[in-house]
Structure formats: C-alpha cells, structure tokens
Amino acid sequence: MASFQKITLPDGRALAYSLSAEPSSESPIVLLANSLCADATSWDKVVPVLQAAGFRTLRYDQPGHGASGVPADLASTTFDSIADDVRVLLESLDISKIHAWVGVSMGAATGVVFVTKFPGLVSRLVVCDTITCSPVNEGATDLFGPRVAAARKEGSMDSIIQGTLTRWFGDEWMKSNPEETSRMQTLMRSTTVDGFEACCAALRSPTFDLRPLFAKVASGVDDALLVVGSKDANLPQTMDTMRERIEEGFQNAGKTRKVLLKVIPDAGHVCYIDGLERFCEAVVPFLEAKSS
Incomplete structure (x- = not known):
C-alpha cells in the first residue's frame, strides 16, 4: 500500500503525493500523472512493474482528488497552475531532475505544459490519451x-463516476473484470465535486491549447513517446497528428528522434488499467533505453 504525504502549496492548499523508497534513493524517478476523476492510487499496478525495472515512482493527486485540496476560486485552475504545483512539489522534495513524466489524459496535458514551461527538468515524456485543447479552442461542444x-x-x-467508467472501459470489460472495476469505482469516489469542477475548469479554459507547444517539446526533453488505447474514440488519429508535430519539433531542433505512437489493443481512455500488460510493454523499454 502506497504511503501518501502532503505538502502545503503557496496558497495554503494541500498537495498529496507518494514517492516510493524502492528500489533505492539513487534510482531514477518516474512521475506518474493521472486523469480526471481518478486519484493517484490508480497507478498501483504500474508502480511495482516500474520498480522491478529499477525506477522510483512519484505520484500526486490532482486538485480536489484524493487528499489534495482545491483553490478558493475553482475557475482559476489551469494546466499552468497545476504544472506550477508540481514544480513546488519537486522543489520541496529537493528533486532537480525527473527521468520521465508519464501522464494520461489531463496528466498528459500537464506533462506537455510542464516540460515546455520548465525545460530540462524532465528527460523523457510519455503522453497518453489526451485531447489537444479545450472545447472553446477547438470550436467543439463543451x-x-x-x-x-x-x-x-x-x-x-456518483452518476459522473458511473458514466466515466462506462466511457473508459465499456460494459463488456467491466463485466469481465469486476474486481478492477470495483477498485476504480472506489478510488474515484475520493474525487470531490469541487475537485471535479476545478479540473474541468482547466480542461475548459481558453488557455488550454497544447498545439503551439508540440514544437517546443524538443527543447524541454530528450525524447518522447505517445501511447493511446485503440478504443479511445478518435484519439488514435488525433494523437498521430500530435506525434507528427512533436517529431517535427525534434527535427527542427537538430535532434534525430523518431517519435513513436504505441496503440494499445482493446484498451480505452486509461490504457494502463484495461491494457496494463501491453501498456507496460510499450512504456518500460522506452524508459530503459539509453539516450542517444
């Protein structure tokens, strides 16, 4: 069972996090950033795989998720503000370098913002199952x-959680995996309505637009990998375009990088849950690969 601690952010909010002690204090750190409606314990089955591969893990709860607090003004939450929260967390833990940021959904969007806002703090970026901008920037229905x-x-x-589970996994998978469905349902109940509104504010914000940042990823990290569940609506196509833009950024920066998109078969929006084995098979070798 993961041990979670808290730090106090400059505005007085609590930020809950878990930094694993194993394999050792000298092991490279992989930060795991999760999606809307889920707390950081959603990574519980990924953590031992990463530890077995020689990595420590750092997880944090999004605003109003798990044991993290929310700002007084819920609408003030943006991906920039969440990235700033993580920067404070790293400083408080005296961490000057992260081996990799592995993010899914809003955790992936935060990762793109973080590595372009604070270049050089993260060596590798794994972007999983994320939209590229808010509905208002895409001209889409909110x-x-x-x-x-x-x-x-x-x-x-309650109704949000049930609807989210259905969108993420589908009824057939949930019927075939009752224990994992129950685990996810339980951990999702730690999300408050305030936390849901705050994080939705980030996703709805006019400031949320990753598209101009893709070309800048190369200035922030040494390498990048994209991962998506094959059943995650139109995101496989969206993320292939994202991959192209990020790879172009590496080429324009004079870095010979082939940025790959790994599609996890039969997985949905949180592919490290319903596609756990394939997800680990895609991500761990990327994390272990020697830098060129």
Missing part, C-alpha cells in the same frame, strides 16, 4: 460544463 452542472445538481459524483 461536454465538461454539463457534467459539472449535473454533479452540482445531484450533490455527489
């Missing part, structure tokens, strides 16, 4: 606002 309104009206996250 699906987040109605979900926040529904949670507020209900006064709980």
Whole structure:
C-alpha cells in the first residue's frame, strides 16, 4: 500500500503525493500523472512493474482528488497552475531532475505544459490519451460544463463516476473484470465535486491549447513517446497528428528522434488499467533505453 504525504502549496492548499523508497534513493524517478476523476492510487499496478525495472515512482493527486485540496476560486485552475504545483512539489522534495513524466489524459496535458514551461527538468515524456485543447479552442461542444452542472445538481459524483467508467472501459470489460472495476469505482469516489469542477475548469479554459507547444517539446526533453488505447474514440488519429508535430519539433531542433505512437489493443481512455500488460510493454523499454 502506497504511503501518501502532503505538502502545503503557496496558497495554503494541500498537495498529496507518494514517492516510493524502492528500489533505492539513487534510482531514477518516474512521475506518474493521472486523469480526471481518478486519484493517484490508480497507478498501483504500474508502480511495482516500474520498480522491478529499477525506477522510483512519484505520484500526486490532482486538485480536489484524493487528499489534495482545491483553490478558493475553482475557475482559476489551469494546466499552468497545476504544472506550477508540481514544480513546488519537486522543489520541496529537493528533486532537480525527473527521468520521465508519464501522464494520461489531463496528466498528459500537464506533462506537455510542464516540460515546455520548465525545460530540462524532465528527460523523457510519455503522453497518453489526451485531447489537444479545450472545447472553446477547438470550436467543439463543451461536454465538461454539463457534467459539472449535473454533479452540482445531484450533490455527489456518483452518476459522473458511473458514466466515466462506462466511457473508459465499456460494459463488456467491466463485466469481465469486476474486481478492477470495483477498485476504480472506489478510488474515484475520493474525487470531490469541487475537485471535479476545478479540473474541468482547466480542461475548459481558453488557455488550454497544447498545439503551439508540440514544437517546443524538443527543447524541454530528450525524447518522447505517445501511447493511446485503440478504443479511445478518435484519439488514435488525433494523437498521430500530435506525434507528427512533436517529431517535427525534434527535427527542427537538430535532434534525430523518431517519435513513436504505441496503440494499445482493446484498451480505452486509461490504457494502463484495461491494457496494463501491453501498456507496460510499450512504456518500460522506452524508459530503459539509453539516450542517444
């Protein structure tokens, strides 16, 4: 069972995190950043695989998820502000270098923002199952606002959690994997309505647009890998375009990098859950590879 601690952020909020002690204090650190509606314990089955490969892991809870607090102004949450929170966390732990940032969904979006805002702190970036911008920037229907309104009206996250599970995994997978479904449902209940609204504010914000940042990823990290579940709506196509833009950035920076997109068969939006084995097979060799 992971041990979670807290730091106090400059605005007085608590940020919950877990830094593994194993394999050793000298082992390279892999930061794991998760999605909306899930706390950092969602990575529990990935952590031992990474430790067996020689990495320590650092996890944190998003605002209002798990044991992390929310800002007084929920609408003030952006990916920049979350990236700033993680920067404070690293400073408080006296960590000057992260071997890799592995993020899924909003955790992946935060990773792109972080490595371009704080270049050189992360060596490798793994971007999994993320949209590229807010609905207002894409000219698309805002699906987040109605979900926040529904949670507020209900006064709980129950319907949001059930709907999210169905979108992520589908009924067939959940019926075939009742224990993992139950685990996810339980850990998702630690998300507060305030936390859901705060993180949805980041996803809805006019400031959320990763597209101009893709060309800058090469200035922030040494290498990048993209991962997506094959059943995650249109994200396999979206992320292939993302891969092209990131690879172009490496080429323009004079770095000969072939940025790959790994598609996890039969997996959905959180592919490290329903595609755990294939996810690890895709990510661990990338983390272990020697830098060229």
